Amino acid sequence: MRTEHNFIDARFVDAPDQPRLSVFDPATGAPVGSVSAASHAQATAAVDAAAKAQKAWAKLPSIARGQYLRRLADALEACADDIGAALASESGKAPQEARNEALYAAEITRYHAEWARRIEGEVIPSDTPDETLLLQREPIGVVACLIPFNYPVYTLLRKVAPALIAGNTVVVRPSNNTPLSAFAIARAVQQAQLPEGVVNILAMQHDVAATLCSHPAVGMITLTGSVRAGRTVLDYCKANIAKPSLELGGKTPAIIEADADLEAAASAIVASKTTHCGQLCTAIERVYVQASVHQRFLELLREKFAAVRIGNRAEDASYMGPLISASAREDVHAKVQRAVAAGARIEAGGVMPEGPGHFYPATLLSDCRQDMEIVQEETFGPVLPVLAYETLDDALAMANDHQFGLSSVLYTEHYRNAMKVANAIEAGELYVNRTPADPYQGYHAGWKRSGLGGDDGKHGMLEFTQTRLVVLKF
Incomplete structure (x- = not known):
């Protein structure tokens, strides 16, 4: 039985006054662990920690952020047995299949680390002779990452790695069906010694998720989930005009x-x-x-x-x-x-x-x-x-x-x-x-009700950026 606590500002924090969320093996119905359900105050604290950390994280040269991601990939590999064991127990996957998912997550983290020297802007001709237009790519800020149950280890890094390389910080909400593997990943984050507040992981009920996603400092919400969940996220985004990135249903x-x-x-x-x-x-x-x-x-x-x-x-x-x-x-x-x-x-x-x-x-x-x-x-x-x-x-x-x-x-x-x-x-x-x-070098994006935005590759990474146009008169 695993007993996990929320990961805020590089520390595991209990929520003694909150109920615990039980986790079950879908192959047997037996309990395999429990996690702290984050309080509204903890969700707010996690966003505040991410917002504070983001300023310094964004100022790092992108190559330095890439080095952190490589360290995280190495830590994911070192922790693959533990991550895989947690995932197998909560998902019904075979142990080796679950471990392989952790290794694949390490690979997509390394892939996004390679973008450190490749996030480029544009020089655009002006209509006047003594002027230049510079289009820059900048981070959005704090990203809320909402993770599904089916491939929770891979999807977590599929969202977190491009967000980080682009200069954002993250607050992750794993599925309540499969949260144990997310906290095993949190231990890899600790092992990689990422700066405090850059990655935060919290299990929570829906009302606390609303607090997380409606926080004014959250600039983007990325979800892999159902169409119904996507509509809920769009409602959250309306409060602060946060950017949505949604991978929804498929047929x-x-x-x-x-x-x-x-x-x-x-x-x-x-x-x-x-x-x-x-x-x-x-x-x-x-x-x-x-x-x-x-x-x-x-x-x-x-x-x-x-x-x-x-x-x-x-x-x-x-x-x-x-x-x-x-x-x-x-x-x-x-x-x-x-x-x-x-x-x-x-x-x-x-x-x-x-x-x-x-x-x-x-x-x-x-x-x-x-x-x-x-x-x-x-x-x-x-x-x-x-x-x-x-x-x-x-x-x-x-x-x-x-x-x-x-x-x-x-x-x-x-x-x-x-x-x-x-x-x-x-x-x-x-x-x-x-x-x-x-x-993961392609672009996974849906049409119609299958979503907005997308994941993977250059275009998936650029989802986690916004632009600034500089008009330079000389």
Whole structure:
């Protein structure tokens, strides 16, 4: 059992008058730890500490900030066993998978450290001969980072590292489902000896999160979460006109052309749908198959879905693990039942398992229609609806007939079709002949209700900056 306290101004601080938040293993339902719930005063103190530290942090040469990030990356690697153990216990991930997430977080931290000498402004010609325009990139100030439960270690550094290299300081709110790994990261921050107040991490209830996000010193709020959570963040931003950066829901379509490698596509799609029990914002959530190969592809999917075993990944990493909570499992199962009531047919799975843990079987649905809830709403679980199409134009129309536009997938061997989809798909990403993986040198940004702004790469780092125009007359 882990007992954690909030991390404010480089120190772990208890909140004796506040309730503690219990953390449970979703594979067994057993308690694995607890964390202090931050008070309103502690949330305010964390922002105040970050605001005080930010002035000196921003004045450091960016190369010095990069050196701190490299030290943090080294500390993350040194603490990877502890971070991974905490993450595995609270998320249902296999221990090695959880440890690898810590190592991947170290790598994205190193990647952003490399931007130290690359944050550039612009020299812009003036309309008059004795004048020059200088456009400078500057930090925003204090950034509130709201972290999801599904990849909480990686996502935390995905937000914190670019914020820091740009000269900001941060207050992090981890998910109440997976806060233990965040405080293991806090120990890595201590080990790296980052200056006081630069990184603060607090667990909190929603009312305290409102205090955090509405603080006048918070200049930006970055969230990975649901559309509903995104709307709440936009309400917070209105108070002080803070900048939002939102990665919200996804409903990744996969288009399977008749010339695709069907075996490879089926294997990749099943892996995408069952990794972390389908709890990925870019997991494939709907499949459109060309009619001439629809039945064959459905058979391949059925065979592979039926072979997926569910169980505790701490015992066997080949299992598909649990959903994060009982309510998440109930929501997924209810969507499956409503799909069946609307005319869908279960090809595999679809039955609520007995026993402890929040497990749900890999579930394949055929005879689906475009207007069904299971096609239109994010499931965030191991459930996959399959639809047939006649022409690629039909597939594109259905893929784009949607509220979300985060990621998309196309399987084809025809370059003309690949280019057609690349120029017409209404999504921030297209993966051709592979499933989504969010390369951290790319740019992960959603269209439509999938969000505002984005993460990763140069453009993700620049989200954490604002501009100043200097008009220099000489």
